[in-house]
Amino acid sequence: MKTKILVVSLLIAQNAMAFNDSPTEPFDTSANLTTVSTITWRTVNDVQKTCEAESRKRGFKGFGYSLQACSFFDGNQCTIITGKTTNMHTVGHEVRHCFQGNWH
Numbered sequence: 001m002k003t004k005i006l007v008v009s010l011l012i013a014q015n016a017m018a019f020n021d022s023p024t025e026p027f028d029t030s031a032n033l034t035t036v037s038t039i040t041w042r043t044v045n046d047v048q049k050t051c052e053a054e055s056r057k058r059g060f061k062g063f064g065y066s067l068q069a070c071s072f073f074d075g076n077q078c079t080i081i082t083g084k085t086t087n088m089h090t091v092g093h094e095v096r097h098c099f100q101g102n103w104h
Contacts, residue, residue: 021104023089027096037076037098041091043084050081071097 044050051070052062058072069082071094078098082090096103 021093023092027103029099031103032099033073033101034076034099037073037078039095039098040077040079042079042081043086044081045084047081047083054079054081069094071095073098073101 042050047069048067051067054070054072055062063070069080069086069090071078071080073079078095080091080094080098082094
């Protein structure tokens, strides 16, 4: 039982920190995987459903936690998925994934 509580607590903490980045906090660009990327931005009605499906289509297991947006990157190709209404912080967060991969 203690192990289950610990695992659930760790998952909650990890997910809580996923969007805990400040939009004004400087970050080091030396971690960039690329300096050139072709970005496709898809706006959808159901972000969760679309991101989960796209993850599985690409051979991943899905996310398993609540999403506001997602991105998938492969070399210099990047796809960002957001809702039809979003904000600059969310888009910027996902663009950073296009250049730095899984940075958080």
